[in-house]
Amino acid sequence: MTSPHRVVVLAPDRVYPFELGMPSRIFGATDGLYEVLTCTADGRPVRTATDFTIAVEHGPEVLETADTVIIASFGPFPAALGLLSSELPDPLAAALGRIRPGTRLVSICTGAFVLAAAGLLDGRPATTHWSLADTFREHFPKVRLDPDVLFVDDGDILTSAGAASGIDICLHLVRKDHGSEVANRVARRCVVPPWREGGQAQYIEQPVPQDPANGTAATRAWALERLDSPLTLTDLAQHARMSLRTFARRFNDEVGMSPGRWLVQQRITRARHLLESTDLPVDEIAGHVGFATGTSLRQHLHAAIGVSPLAYRRTFRTGV
Incomplete structure (x- = not known):
């Protein structure tokens, strides 16, 4: 043992x-x-x-x-x-x-x-x-x-x-x-979150918004339900009913990173879960998480954690 x-x-x-x-x-x-x-x-x-x-x-x-x-x-x-x-x-x-x-x-x-x-x-x-x-x-x-x-x-x-x-x-x-x-x-x-979004920037002292409803949390939740779609900054800003500039600034203030970087991070996290918990082909996983191709998923995953999808699956998929 x-x-x-x-x-x-x-x-x-x-x-x-x-x-x-x-x-x-x-x-x-x-x-x-x-x-x-x-x-x-x-x-x-x-x-x-x-x-x-x-x-x-x-x-x-x-x-x-x-x-x-x-x-x-x-x-x-x-x-x-x-x-x-x-x-x-x-x-x-x-x-x-x-x-x-x-x-x-x-x-x-x-x-x-x-x-x-x-x-x-x-x-x-x-x-x-x-x-x-x-x-x-x-x-x-x-x-x-x-x-x-x-x-x-x-x-x-x-x-x-x-x-x-x-x-x-x-x-x-x-x-x-x-x-x-x-x-x-x-x-x-x-009883803790398995993964917290963003970085320390969201905790640095700064003025609290007068109206919390004007934040980006609802849009982030909306986006997480649609990771398989080709979401753009315009899509996110329109959902939040903000201008592109205001949305990008407010998003970065709250999350500590740009909307684009956050989307990639969420897609990689979802892809890792599917690699660990399913036998889906890499190209199919790419479609499920919003990467255009399996090649795109491979590039993003390698940039994030330094390994290919298949190597990651061999390491963490039970029984593989």
């Missing part, structure tokens, strides 16, 4: 309890596919960002056994000022030094500062909480920071944005490892 994938969550000083508990909650709902352990850099209890301290069962030695290491977020941000250089605190540096080469690394929110201070993000794409983007860029200019997304998957290193994006990235890992069916089942058990 295959051993479960071991996830070790490292709790830095001033850890946020909410984010610290996310991996155990999400991976723990997979019926034994993962084992989650929590540790601190020195094995001692760790202060939280609130008014209590957490005692954990493990010290840094368990990092040597991890398949995936998750750096939980911490704050308030002044407590992270010691990480605004290439010098990590000695216990934290020693703990990271125990991680085996090839181990998958993940950060939640400010956890990206730990990876950056260790030099692990140099030259790589990453994200963190949007409000810390300027500070992050100032101190870690070698990192290709994208503050507009909920998470960045760069293969063996993944970074996520603030707070609840920790849920997003944990579900993404389940989906990446075991497919959408398992991830969706976990999401239902935890």
Whole structure:
């Protein structure tokens, strides 16, 4: 019997309890596919960002056994000022030094500062909480920071944005490892959305519309029911009863991306589900999700996740 994938969550000083508990909650709902352990850099209890301290069962030695290491977020941000250089605190540096080469690394929110201070993000794409983007860029200019997304998957290193994006990235890992069916089942058990649209832009402080009815949510729901149709920006704007310019601006404000990019993302998501759950030919799936040809689906899927439809199906389709 295959051993479960071991996830070790490292709790830095001033850890946020909410984010610290996310991996155990999400991976723990997979019926034994993962084992989650929590540790601190020195094995001692760790202060939280609130008014209590957490005692954990493990010290840094368990990092040597991890398949995936998750750096939980911490704050308030002044407590992270010691990480605004290439010098990590000695216990934290020693703990990271125990991680085996090839181990998958993940950060939640400010956890990206730990990876950056260790030099692990140099030259790589990453994200963190949007409000810390300027500070992050100032101190870690070698990192290709994208503050507009909920998470960045760069293969063996993944970074996520603030707070609840920790849920997003944990579900993404389940989906990446075991497919959408398992991830969706976990999401239902935890009563969270299996996939959130858009990026951080939709959460940045901005004036609230006077009339929520003037938003684009109804049009997005309408479009999701018609992904097999060749929807255009004009079609979407007409449904929303807005000018093209107003609709595009409002859509980007609410979702964090353009309508065209959002449509492609939704079509890819629907195609992945059909590849996993049906035996439909690729060309037929392309028609179901609104891509003109199977070639178009292949190009978009490869651009999004780096594999062909058939390779994706072989990986995630049960019994194939």
